[in-house]
Amino acid sequence: MGYNWNWGIFLQPTATGDDTYLGWMFYGFKMTIALSLSAWLIALALGAVVGVLRTVPNKWLSGLATAYVEIFRNIPLLVQLFLWYFVMPELLPEALGNAFKQTNPIMQQFVASMVCLALFTSARVAEQVRSGINSLPPGQKNAGLAMGFTLPQTYRYVMLPMAVRLIVPPLTSEFLNIFKNSAVCSTIGLLELAAQGRQLVDYTAQPYESFIAVTIAYLLINVVVMSGMRWVEEHVRVPGYLGGK
Amino acid sequence: MITMNKVSKHYGSFQVLADCTTQVHKGEVIVVCGPSGSGKSTLIKCVNGLEPFQSGEIIVNGVSVGDPKTNLSKLRSTVGMVFQNFELFPHMSIIDNLAIAQTKVLGRTQEQAREKGFKLLDRVGLRAQAEKYPGQLSGGQQQRVAIARALAMDPICMLFDEPTSALDPEMVNEVLDVMTELAQEGMTMMCVTHEMGFAKRVASRVIFMDQGRIVEDDSKEAFFEHARSERAQQFLAKILHH
Numbered sequence A: 001m002g003y004n005w006n007w008g009i010f011l012q013p014t015a016t017g018d019d020t021y022l023g024w025m026f027y028g029f030k031m032t033i034a035l036s037l038s039a040w041l042i043a044l045a046l047g048a049v050v051g052v053l054r055t056v057p058n059k060w061l062s063g064l065a066t067a068y069v070e071i072f073r074n075i076p077l078l079v080q081l082f083l084w085y086f087v088m089p090e091l092l093p094e095a096l097g098n099a100f101k102q103t104n105p106i107m108q109q110f111v112a113s114m115v116c117l118a119l120f121t122s123a124r125v126a127e128q129v130r131s132g133i134n135s136l137p138p139g140q141k142n143a144g145l146a147m148g149f150t151l152p153q154t155y156r157y158v159m160l161p162m163a164v165r166l167i168v169p170p171l172t173s174e175f176l177n178i179f180k181n182s183a184v185c186s187t188i189g190l191l192e193l194a195a196q197g198r199q200l201v202d203y204t205a206q207p208y209e210s211f212i213a214v215t216i217a218y219l220l221i222n223v224v225v226m227s228g229m230r231w232v233e234e235h236v237r238v239p240g241y242l243g244g245k
Numbered sequence B: 001m002i003t004m005n006k007v008s009k010h011y012g013s014f015q016v017l018a019d020c021t022t023q024v025h026k027g028e029v030i031v032v033c034g035p036s037g038s039g040k041s042t043l044i045k046c047v048n049g050l051e052p053f054q055s056g057e058i059i060v061n062g063v064s065v066g067d068p069k070t071n072l073s074k075l076r077s078t079v080g081m082v083f084q085n086f087e088l089f090p091h092m093s094i095i096d097n098l099a100i101a102q103t104k105v106l107g108r109t110q111e112q113a114r115e116k117g118f119k120l121l122d123r124v125g126l127r128a129q130a131e132k133y134p135g136q137l138s139g140g141q142q143q144r145v146a147i148a149r150a151l152a153m154d155p156i157c158m159l160f161d162e163p164t165s166a167l168d169p170e171m172v173n174e175v176l177d178v179m180t181e182l183a184q185e186g187m188t189m190m191c192v193t194h195e196m197g198f199a200k201r202v203a204s205r206v207i208f209m210d211q212g213r214i215v216e217d218d219s220k221e222a223f224f225e226h227a228r229s230e231r232a233q234q235f236l237a238k239i240l241h242h
Helices: A005-009 A021-055 A057-073 A077-091 A096-104 A103-133 A138-148 A152-166 A168-188 A191-205 A207-235 B038-046 B074-075 B096-102 B112-121 B139-151 B169-184 B197-201 B220-226 B229-239
Strands: B002-011 B013-025 B029-033 B053-058 B079-082 B157-161 B186-194 B203-208 B213-219
Touching: A005 A207, A021 A057, A021 A103, A021 A191, A021 A207, A057 A103, A057 A138, A057 B079, A057 B203, A077 A103, A077 A168, A077 B139, A096 A103, A096 B053, A096 B112, A096 B203, A103 A168, A103 B157, A138 A152, A138 B038, A138 B074, A138 B079, A152 A168, A152 B079, A152 B096, A152 B203, A168 A191, A168 A207, A168 B157, A168 B197, A191 A207, A207 B197, B013 B038, B013 B053, B038 B053, B053 B139, B079 B139, B096 B139, B112 B139, B139 B169, B169 B186, B169 B197, B197 B220, B203 B220, B213 B229
Parallel strands: B029 B186, B029 B203, B079 B157, B157 B186
Antiparallel strands: B002 B013, B002 B053, B203 B213
């Protein structure tokens, strides 16, 4: 097909001369991981709170949580990203908006991307948490309350420990999604893995090598996340319950 | 100890409880029976406020259950409850099931709570299972643990919501034996059950419900020998036949 394969390209110095092309890839890889992990931690914390609120008897709280989920789950990720990056700084109080605009551009891109991914994913995590809680036998809540636990204690000691165990598999797929979704952040100029792949193509005219390398890097992340989550799943398994020993 | 006065509850236009009035004195064992859907379970769930009711009042040990100012958690910690489906906490070992509310609700130390837990497990014959998990026990064993868990809180009375209905027939007696022993020790009990043998042995009174109403509320002798209502007679004729 007349394509000149050249895997050696990765070891060559870049056109700007400050690094090798492999170094660029590695920069993007680190960026993807830092962005996704920080957004994931925020998404887990927020999602847990919102998911719990969706199941509480108080109509105001659960209504608020439902609105949150519907907003962040139903606006396309790309649109949300543009809103956070281009629109939000203008809506902030002027001093704060200006402070944001004066920070390092990479920092601006990173923060906007992190907030966007975190909130988008938190809405999805919240839905998993809610479905986990709702799939518990209804008597469990009554049993907790009947022992004299308050409602928050019943969540803390009775319902959440089981609900969280039930949702480890769907959470794994959300965790994988956040890495894949992070590629969208290349659209605002953040040099994460996918963006570095494109940049390599522009500089080296070696698209196959570049995107094969990008693919392998994403696969690697995938494998690590999957095995990590499988380890978690096995270690929280309850004896005599759902396939436990 | 428990006083109910004209307790009524409805979901929309459907009347679940209608003007239920009765009293349970200290040391009494009340058996609540009746056809399914007659409101038996709802009635005893009202006693510890797990089911809200719209009118009437329930006083447990001097505290009004329906009063919004009542600290329901505190009240519930003094009223033991045993459920049809056991409802042990599956992610905790048996001994932790018995200890957790003692430490988190009553403020006992972990050692006190475990010691009390082991004593009660001894009493229901399950000391050897203390470190196992609920999913590893049979239904009968789980229900005995559930009774022990309720007793760990030193309740002033116990509520049983069809404690043997979800059990294999072989396991019914081990649970009834524990309940009988408890009754003989003078525990105040309200039991929703279809076990008429149990009722005949230990009940002080039998309450018969139909369509949300307390139709009969009488001594067990009076109930079994000459139930006044036709509905109770039909019910007894059907379930005492086998």
